[in-house]
Amino acid sequence: MPDSPSADRSGGRHRKSRTTAPALRRAAVIAVTTPVAGTILFGASAFAAGTTAPKTAAVTLDPAEQTIADNLNTRVQDTRLGSTFSGVVIDAASDKVVWGHDATTALMPASNTKLATSTAALTILGPDHRFTTKAVYGDGTVTLVGGGDRTLTSADLEAMAKTVVAGLKNAGLTSVKVKVDDSLFPAPTLATGWNDGYYPDSVAPVRALVVDGHHVTDTSLDAGQTFARLLTKQGVTVTGSVTHGTAGTGTVPVAEHQSAALSSVVEHMLKVSDNDIAETLLRQTALAAGRPATFEDGVAVVRQVLTQYNVSLANFEIHDGSGLSRSNRIPAQTIADILDLADDPANSQTLKYIVDGLPVAGEAGSTLGPEWGRFDTADSQCAVGKVSAKTGTLTGAIALSGLTKAGDGTWKVFSFIENNSTADPAATKDALDGLAATVNGCWA
Incomplete structure (x- = not known):
């Protein structure tokens, strides 16, 4: 060419x-x-x-x-x-x-x-500008906080999981719950001129947390479930199901990932x-x-x-x-x-x-x-x-x-x-x- x-x-x-x-x-x-x-x-x-x-x-x-x-x-x-x-x-x-x-x-x-x-x-x-995805810990729960990074990959989450697990083990913790916080954006809606047929093929419902560009109805839960599997892979037990929630003010940052530059x-x-x-x-x-x-x-x-x-x-x-x-x-x-x-x-x-x-x-x-x-x-x-x-x-x-x-x-x-x-x-x-x-x- x-x-x-x-x-x-x-x-x-x-x-x-x-x-x-x-x-x-x-x-x-x-x-x-x-x-x-x-x-x-x-x-x-x-x-x-x-x-x-x-x-x-x-x-x-x-x-x-x-x-x-x-x-x-x-x-x-x-x-x-x-x-x-x-x-x-x-x-x-x-x-x-x-x-x-x-x-x-x-x-x-x-x-x-x-x-x-x-x-x-x-x-x-x-x-x-870069978009930041965070993991925070508090009250036995690791919360994955979406920062609106639509380019986040499972490899990025794996790197975060390794950091989280290292910190948990240093603190003597071997099991956690996992939830996802996608409150950066409001609940997804259809734009004027959109129809339900667009979901989830042409576009996924717009949420602040997604992994590997997955086109699913709830990209946040999907990303949280991937994160939970990666924590388990690193030797920490995840109890219960991944749920939605908001990171509390008393939580402690334990890992983060920054996207490539906006350019x-x-x-x-x-x-x-x-x-x-x-x-x-x-x-x-x-x-x-x-x-x-x-x-x-x-x-x-x-x-x-x-x-x-x-x-x-x-x-x-x-x-x-x-x-x-x-x-x-x-x-x-x-x-x-x-x-x-x-x-x-x-x-x-x-x-x-x-x-x-x-x-x-x-x-x-x-x-x-x-x-x-x-x-x-x-x-x-x-x-x-x-x-x-x-x-x-x-x-x-x-x-x-x-x-x-x-x-x-x-x-x-x-x-x-x-x-x-x-x-x-x-x-x-x-x-x-x-x-x-x-x-x-x-x-x-």
């Missing part, structure tokens, strides 16, 4: 930032991690010095851009795309609009929603389009902004963050973090603006992990890999290794939004969202891959 474009994406890029300096932005974020009654996420004037006018339409197109526009005007009529389509291409360095088709029409974006979730999580929590979590989440991680991040973002860990409060923080980055929320409506909601509506222009924001060198310290996490055309193990039949047609094969893009798929909604270096050597940001096509979904994806190859210029 040819090299990923991420290696030289910012090369030769010189442009005026449309956002605040990173230091000022981080200062504003840090200021709100401790909630203050009567305040909103950011102060009204915190970003005033960094705001600029919104993008303006293109004045002239270079020959390569004109070819892109002409070809897209023809290829967007492909019957595989149906008649409900929102698309846009912008120049990453100048923000010039190269091409658009109903770009501000809000459509169901599917997993392209994860781009907005990632932006908010990285901004509020910071890319170095890595976001990259993985985008590569494989992990719905569970996205919903967990939405709740963690809400908590860090001083709000309850609910769909509604997480979405409110996403909106506030995007507003402070000067991303237009006209016709923007989301109800979850993963994009599973069939009530979500985002225009292609807004998705492209979010990607352009993440690709802006001024934001690299915080948001570059979104671009780094985009699947690359032909990348095995990602949602653009050959195992998914992506970029494998005569029209799109030429773009393998040259396009980085987030996929999105629901019944009646297919999206592809990302970046590629065009024939004129400049980076272009694109977003294509299709709804309600009657074509086979695989055929519609092939058509979208062709549009991305058109932006790249290899399908001229």
